[in-house]
Amino acid sequence: MLFGALALVLALLDPHPWASYRRWLQVPTLGGLLGLMLAIQGIRDSGLVQHAAGALVARVHSLRALGLLLVTTTALLATVLTNDVSLFLIVPLTLTIGTLSNLPVARMAVLEALAVNAGSTLSPIGNPQNLLLWQHSQLPFLHFALAMLPVATVLFALVAVLALAWLPKGRMTLQPALVDGHPVGARLATGSLLALGLMVLAMENGLALTGAVTLVAAYALVARQVLGRIDWLLLATFAAIFLGLGHFAALPLIQHGLDRLAPDRPLTLFISGIAISQVISNVPATVLLLGHAHDAIALAVAVNVGGAGLAIGSLANLIALRLAKQPQGLRLFHRVSVPFLVMSAPLAYVVWRWMG
Template sequence: MIVLAIVFLLIAVRQWFRFPLRIWQIMLGGAVAVLLFFQITPGNALAAINPDVMVFLFCMFVIGEALCRSGYLDTLTNAFFRYAHTSRELVFFVLFGFGAFSALLMNDTVAIIGTPLVLGIASRSRIPAKLMLLSLAFAITTGSVASPIGNPQNLLIAVNSGMHTPFVTFAVWLLLPTLASLCAAWIVLSLYFRKDWKTAFSYEPPSEIPHDPALVRIVQCSLVILIGLTIANISISFIAAAIVIPLPLIGLAAALPVLVFSSQRFDVVKSIDWTTLIFFAAMFVLMAAVWETGFFQSLAGIAGVSSVPAILATSVIISQFISNVPFVALFQPLILQAGGGTARLMALAAGSTIAGNLTILGAASNVIIIQQAEARGETITFTEFAKVGVPLTLIQIAMYAIFVTLI
């Protein structure tokens, strides 16, 4: 618990140092510390690293890097944002566009693809990079709430609870408050960035787009496979009431054209964001050690599972410390033992996901965005994120509490 507290503190104040620490370095230090102090055995540490998540992220990084190298990302950007004329319209497109994508492609995937896209827009306009990064972070966290494949914790809830037609269930319970929450994000960002809110915007592609026609065709093939298999998963869920195509398999199938047929395969693999993969592996080790203490399991039990507001509040708070996926893994059985109920499960899905809007550590997608942004010379500090994220999260949680309770 001391190691976890130090990790959390260092991430919060890392910009104060003369040579700022990276988030992945801090998390790796925490993982090494719990190993050195024998808080987890090497065997348990290795077993804690989730291969499904690591494989899926690696494959998405491959597709994202190939998108950038081919120049096709700029083509997509031009098609998507050409109708925005001011920064407020641009933020609206980011919130609802990327929010919709995250519901279909999983929020971590959209974070990987979206970060270089929004930073490219910021670099060619007078719109602050921080506004674009925060808009992306809030979009993909909030948008992923309404889908069982929007994020890993929703997938866990849909599969382990034996939920029939999970896409319909999530849509009925969470789609409307999610749309309202995206509107709330637009309003909160407008208040915080009011000086930049009416800045004129006209997307102009970079003067020299690195264009590789062969790689463009390969990337298009990868995107067709990725979206096609995702739609197949959704369609099958209506018939079989289950998600039958594993996410790692979808990722591998989509990345395969780049890894097999591209002449730039080695350059692509060399250039992907390996530090974020290190962060995830280290996070799994540290969180497994924290899990073995039983501390947060006892807190979850004390909080209770009887009411929707209690589940929402507990989800938001504890997810900051042990990440939302481990939290759902420990809390979902308590809800099922207490009699389950769709309302409680939907509150768990909403709370554990919206927790990502409170602080940087509330969602892995936030870390992916910041890691990629720092590699390109931009960042958001812990305090800058919380100034906007805390009021937004309080508003959004109230929306979900009211809607889930009334339905």
């Protein structure tokens, strides 16, 4: 609502031609996001991921091994199903396991929030900021992923070490039927996996909007319930962020201020991206800096690393904490996430600059 109000106020006080609003709205990115949301919701509704995750955890008997498995699964899912969807699948599963065992759910929620940020860093479709930067830069999918691989590796390695050090020792026994009880809709799962692959190909070739319209029509014909279950409000939120902050960043005073940050210098951009993410979250930070960063990968590194630290650094953090609903969850998150950012930021920067 705030970003929508900002867009409306700026449109009234500083009107521009329609072409400017279309550019700020990032229509190809929104189209790509819609197409991905449809395919991912189809995969989620099919029960495929829930079934696979349940089958895995039901066969692990060590608390640390189970915690590391959940963290790894969260990160891997985030690379293909986006960070928020990964959390919507794994955090409820973690809560279920927690009611049947001595798994420390509050710690796992923090670890899964950090893991989802690490995993989504790798993929152009892992989170909204990567999707925006990928479409804006028009880099090949594999080129973007390989460029982000060093940073994603550092972040995930730190999360894995934290999980092993923080989770208690001990054994745990679960009956598979208590966790692995999800039926799988094979036709919806197969079709949605195919839709996800086709959507990525469409975006790779600059046909994001065409791909999204095609998927909307296809799901309307064969799986209309999927259309009703995707998060339309989330899509509207990103549209408001893109439009409001895109216009805001184009104001002469803001342009001058952002230029003085010298975002063409890698270290300055890295620090600015992290700092701004801590105040307004990493997706709005990406929109704000987009027109001033000459290197899309450098900006992607900054805002992805900036997802840790304060909870507002990434919407994924807030989603994880909201889903877990643990007492003192926010305090526990900051006790871990702020030191995690302090440790991961210099390591990620050094590795990225060295391997880049």
